[in-house]
Amino acid sequence: MSGATLRTGIGLRAIHHEEVIARSPDVGWFEAHSENYFGRGGMPRRYLAQVRERYPVSLHGVGLSMGSTDPLDEIHLGEVVQLAREIEPLFVSEHLSWGSAGGRFTNDLLPLPHTEEALQHMVDRVSQVQDAIGRPMLIENVSSYVQFTHSQIDEWEFLAALAQKSGCYLLLDVNNVYVSAMNHGFDPLRFLNGIPRDSVREMHLAGHSVHRIGEREIRIDTHDGPVCDEVWALYAAALERFGSVPTLIEWDSCIPSLDELAAEARKADQRQEPLHARAA
Amino acid sequence: MPALRELQLEFTAALFNEPCASVNSWIREDGIPAAERVDLYRNNLREGFIKALAVGFPVIERLTGTDYFRQLAREFQQQHPSRAGNLHHIGEPFAPFLRARFAGSQYEYFADVAALEWAHQCALIAPDAQALTADAFSGVAAADYENLVFDLHPACRFVDASCPVVRIWRANQPETQSDELIDLAAAADKVLVLRTSECVEFHRLPAARFALLSALASGARLGVALEHAQLLEGEFDPGDALRQLLELNLLVGLRVSAPST
Numbered sequence: 001m002s003g004a005t006l007r008t009g010i011g012l013r014a015i016h017h018e019e020v021i022a023r024s025p026d027v028g029w030f031e032a033h034s035e036n037y038f039g040r041g042g043m044p045r046r047y048l049a050q051v052r053e054r055y056p057v058s059l060h061g062v063g064l065s066m067g068s069t070d071p072l073d074e075i076h077l078g079e080v081v082q083l084a085r086e087i088e089p090l091f092v093s094e095h096l097s098w099g100s101a102g103g104r105f106t107n108d109l110l111p112l113p114h115t116e117e118a119l120q121h122m123v124d125r126v127s128q129v130q131d132a133i134g135r136p137m138l139i140e141n142v143s144s145y146v147q148f149t150h151s152q153i154d155e156w157e158f159l160a161a162l163a164q165k166s167g168c169y170l171l172l173d174v175n176n177v178y179v180s181a182m183n184h185g186f187d188p189l190r191f192l193n194g195i196p197r198d199s200v201r202e203m204h205l206a207g208h209s210v211h212r213i214g215e216r217e218i219r220i221d222t223h224d225g226p227v228c229d230e231v232w233a234l235y236a237a238a239l240e241r242f243g244s245v246p247t248l249i250e251w252d253s254c255i256p257s258l259d260e261l262a263a264e265a266r267k268a269d270q271r272q273e274p275l276h277a278r279a280a
Numbered sequence: 281m282p283a284l285r286e287l288q289l290e291f292t293a294a295l296f297n298e299p300c301a302s303v304n305s306w307i308r309e310d311g312i313p314a315a316e317r318v319d320l321y322r323n324n325l326r327e328g329f330i331k332a333l334a335v336g337f338p339v340i341e342r343l344t345g346t347d348y349f350r351q352l353a354r355e356f357q358q359q360h361p362s363r364a365g366n367l368h369h370i371g372e373p374f375a376p377f378l379r380a381r382f383a384g385s386q387y388e389y390f391a392d393v394a395a396l397e398w399a400h401q402c403a404l405i406a407p408d409a410q411a412l413t414a415d416a417f418s419g420v421a422a423a424d425y426e427n428l429v430f431d432l433h434p435a436c437r438f439v440d441a442s443c444p445v446v447r448i449w450r451a452n453q454p455e456t457q458s459d460e461l462i463d464l465a466a467a468a469d470k471v472l473v474l475r476t477s478e479c480v481e482f483h484r485l486p487a488a489r490f491a492l493l494s495a496l497a498s499g500a501r502l503g504v505a506l507e508h509a510q511l512l513e514g515e516f517d518p519g520d521a522l523r524q525l526l527e528l529n530l531l532v533g534l535r536v537s538a539p540s541t
Contacts, residue, residue: 035366041408042435043475063365076365101288106295106325109334113306117284145320145332147308150281185310216311220320253455 005276006056008247010263017047021054022105025038025258026160027265029056029090035074048087058091058202058248059084060171066125067098067112071207072138081132091202091245092253093138093171094129096122096159113148114158119165126166139163140171143208143221155180156194158241163199170195172242174235175203175227175250179219188234192241200242205235205268206250224253226264236271244275281304294318296361329357329370335402337397339452340378352381368405371398387447389464392441396482397472398436403480406435411529414434424536426503430496431533432525435475438494445469446482448534469514474528483528488513489521503536 008026012020014036014139019025030051037048051057052172064076084092095111114117122139141159153161159242172195209224211218225233226248235247249264282290287306294303295318304314330353331427341349353407360373404515411433420428439445444466444473451458470535472483485493488509495505509516525531 007350035368038366038368039405039407042405043479044405063367065365069288073365077365098288099365102291103283103363104292104296106292106321107328107362107365107367108321110291110321110325113284115281115284121284145309146314147319148287148306149308150403151308213312213316218312218320 001167002231005223005244006246008054008249008268009058010249010258010265011060011252011263012048012051012057013252014044015255016258017051017256018045019258020049021047023258024141025262027055028247028269029058029248031058031060031250032087034059034061034080034083034092037083040082040137052087056090057087058093058246059087059089061092061094061118062109063099063107064094065097065099066128066129067096067110067118067122068100068101069077069098070100070119072125072128077129077132080129084133084135089269091138091171091205092133092135093140093142093202095142097142101255109142109145111142111146111148114151114153116152118199119153119158119161121157122150122162123165126162126168128175130166130168130260134241136168136173140173140204141180142173143176143219145183145185145220147184147219154186154190156191160196160199163196170199171202171203171204172200172238172245173206173250174238175204175208175231176221177207178234179208179221182217192234192238195242197242200238200245202248203235203238203242203245203247205231205247222253223250225251227267232267232271234269239272244272244279283514292317295322297322301352315329315353318485326354326357328367329353329362332370333374335393336368336401337374338454339393339397342452343390351487352378355381368401371401375399380445386464389441389443389445391449392439392443392445394441395441396445396473398527399439399471399481403435403437403473403475406433406475409433409532410536412526412531414526416531416534420534420536426489426501427508427537429499429535431526432493432497433530433532435473435480436491436497436530437473437504437516438497439469439471439473440490440494441469441471443468444483446471449482470529474530476529486513488505488516492516492521493519493525 008030010027012030012032037044093165099106099108103277161181175193205227206223209220246269290300290303293300307314307317330350333353353483355447356377362370375394378394382388384392443464446469470485472485473485474481491512492505492509495508506518
């Protein structure tokens with residue numbers, strides 16, 4: 001695919017806006033949280049346009065609450081459509097999750113039960129968003145701390161079916177695969193092997209934290225530190241299966257300097273090099 | 281097996297601390313009690329809200345201290361939970377909340393500071409607009425001036441404080457090293473908030489000029505706005521105030537409204 005040689009990108013955060021424009025750091029691309037740039041102008045939007053003049057940019061939504069059974073927020077969707085029209089992003093992505101019900105918003109990425117009902121609901125929602133933005137979108141797997149007793153489908157099968165039925169692609173968050181695998185006791189390689197090779201168009205890497213509840217460990221998706229060794233190892237396995245797809249370092253809490261973020265991105269580039277050498 | 285709708289309504293209620301016994305029975309425990317698993321998401325809901333509020337109101341956080349800010353944010357969230365997927369809006373009722381919370385106390389000024397920080401947030405993201413020049417007035421007949429109605433720049437906001445709020449704001453910026461003692465009873469600031477191409481600015485206005493411009497911003501005719509200003513300053517002349525609107529690129533629309541009968 002065309003993005004195959006794109007070097008690893010980093011998330012665009014408000015505290016780095018001016019520095020990114022002044023210094024053009026040595027990273028492949030930027031991912032912007034769509035909601036941070038809503039509106040019809042203003043300063044954040046101007047920064048985003050300036051970053052876009054220098055780099056490819058993807059729009060990553062965190063608030064559309066696609067899996068919610070409340071009606072899709074047409075105003076929110078309209079903002080995404082307008083932003084995508086202006087920015088001409090590399091990708092438009094959202095999550096396999098819900099965050100609101102009955103008009104109350106948790107502004108979190110809550111997991112869905114993996115049922116036929118939820119699958120059909122997500123297929124309908126993805127179709128609705130894709131019709132609005134006029135292009136296929138990417139859907140990301142989330143970290144989860146609960147599993148529902150009535151789930152009938154494995155998460156990877158759910159994602160594969162969603163991609164197949166809706167025509168969307170997947171944003172494989174390697175950290176989220178690892179976190180959920182450890183929390184729920186499945187083999188993360190089973191997850192990777194359950195995802196069709198040609199459906200993954202982007203990967204995320206991030207840090208997470210480990211908490212104890214009684215005798216049990218639980219991993220929380222905190223995005224507040226470097227990528228751990230186990231997730232790097234899983235990333236290597238993902239590269240083997242899915243090839244060299246655009247990769248992003250997500251580090252949006254306890255945010256380090258641009259240089260540190262660029263250094264973390266280079267670690268991902270280094271892991272892609274053997275694939276490029278093989279292809280050459 | 282709950283329908284998806286039922287699961288989402290009940291799970292949301294549980295996160296907002298309402299009793300809903302059924303949720304725990306739908307969750308696989310696997311070594312960790314369901315209630316503790318739900319608590320992880322309850323914690324996310326609380327911490328995410330506090331963090332987003334702190335991003336919008338850094339001066340309030342600095343004035344209250346982190347621990348007390350967290351307590352205030354939790355009380356505020358209980359009264360005003362998020363109503364949209366975009367968190368920007370959550371700060372809108374914060375100043376009125378603080379006004380009610382600290383009415384009659386020495387912390388009444390928190391509400392003014394929050395109103396200024398909210399105006400700052402709104403000014404940052406308001407739409408762009410093309411400013412008019414003095415030529416816009418060239419075709420206006422003298423008799424029509426009192427019926428002029430103005431559109432001010434969408435980033436323009438007015439904050440009518442009861443304390444020297446701009447000094448408080450400036451003394452509490454991260455780059456400011458200040459042990460300045462600010463007398464809360466000193467002259468109250470009437471603030472025009474606007475956005476230049478570079479940043480958001482605060483302009484302290486004399487009371488009569490503030491009365492004129494804030495009345496114009498809310499859609500009053502020039503004649504009516506002038507009456508507001510002249511209540512405060514009998515000989516008030518609007519010429520300087522209108523020139524300031526033009527110089528600050530705040531005037532984006534102008535029309536003669538039909539006189540009221």
